[in-house]
Amino acid sequence: MDVLGPLRTRLxxxxxxxxxxxxxxxTALExxxxxxxxxxxxxxxxxxxxxAPVASGIRALLTQALHPGVLAGVVDHSNYRSDPLGRLAGTIRWIFTVTYGDTAAAxxxxxxxxxxxxxxxxxxxSSRGEFLPYSANDPALAEWVHIAFTDAFxxxxxxxEGPVPGGADSYVSEWAIAGELMGVADPPRTEAALRARIEExxxxxxxxxxxRVDEVVAFLRHPPLDPLLRPGYAVLFGAVLETMPQRHLDLLGLTRPHLGPVPLPMAAAARGTLAVIGRALGPIGPSEAAARRRLARLGLL
Known part of the structure; x- marks a missing residue:
């Protein structure tokens, strides 16, 4: 009996x-x-x-919402409330195509x-009460989206999961390519540069x-998920808050999970939740499998 079948279907x-x-x-990534x-x-x-990206997305969206220009673009132009799963699927498509596709597809x-x-x-x-123009393709706004994504993942x-293979600098440096493809002029290429840029x-x-931030936070705290997924999401949301800087939590109006004065250790629960998700979805996703078939065809694997 496939006890994880219902979970797999909903995921x-x-x-x-x-x-x-x-x-x-x-499959086209092949x-x-x-x-x-x-x-x-x-x-x-x-x-x-x-x-980890299952949890990363939560942190990325919370961090991106801290820039009022980026937030305005989401609130004024996206359908995140009426079709959140469609927006999520579109974001996943972009991430995996850039990650696993050939350079033309990326x-x-x-x-x-x-x-x-x-x-x-x-x-x-703005935070100073100024009315300012914004464009989603503006390099400064694109950079905030990129560094929020990079930092979250x-x-x-x-x-x-643990230390990044090759080190944190490797991930920041490699994923800077995605930033450049999205119009970011000079994305950070080291962990230290990433931290510094966020602080700047x-x-x-x-x-x-x-x-406006409060509205997005409320939505992200309780998105319209299938009832089977809500308990796991709540665990991941709480665990993500443990990873965020206090300054960002203050701006978001959020606190790390606690029971009275005692902090709740959410990381272990999140690892367990992600392990169950991994068991349900399998060890290799379709995008990675398609990329490996392409590499094998080209004699590169």
Whole structure:
């Protein structure tokens, strides 16, 4: 009896938008004429093929929401409330195509996102009360999205999986390619540079909380997930808060899980939750499997 079958079905529906079969874009990663930007022994493959990204996405969205320009683009132009799973599936498609596709597929994926972002523009209120213009393809906003993503995936892997193979600098340096493909002029290439850049945004007064942030936080705390997935999500949400800087938690209006004055150790529970998810989904995802078939065809594996 396949006791994990119901969980597998709901996870597939959540992550890919379909409960049966493999999305065509994933099997298409078998096509292509080169190895892509990242090798199977890269830090990017190690991080993105683990279960840590299931938790990383939560932290990335919370961190991105701290920039009012980025937040305005999400609130004013995205369908994150009406179709959160569709938005999630689109993000996963971009991540895995850049990670596992050949260079042409990775570039097309980034061009597709940048084309969609070309219509995402407007004005937002800065932390100083100024009305400022924003565009999703603005290099400064694209950089905040990139560094929030990089930091979230790195920290979640370290917290729930262990040290990154090759070191944290390897992951930051390798994934900088994705930032460049998305129009970031000079993405950080070391862990120290990543930390410094995040602190620079805050020191310059570019990050803030407020009612709009509170709305997104409330949604992320209780998204419209299948009831079977909600307990595990609650564990991951709490564990992610343990990995975040206190300054960011203050802006988000969040606190680390605790029982009275006693902090709750959420990391172990998160590792258990991710292990169950990994058992349900299997050791190698369809995107990675397709990439390995391409590499084998090209004699590169």
């Amino acid at each position: 597939r529906l959540t992550f890919s938008g379909q409960s049966e079969g493999i999305p065509a874009w994933e 096509e292509g004429d080169d190895a892509g930007y990242f090798a199977p022994d890269s830090a990017v493959w190690a991080v993105h093929s683990s279960m 570039r097309r994926a980034c061009e597709r996102v940048r084309h969609v972002h070309s219509a995402v523009a407007g004005t937002y209120v 790195l920290r979640a892997y370290e917290a729930f 945004y805050d020191a310059a007064g570019q990050l803030s909380g407020g009612p």
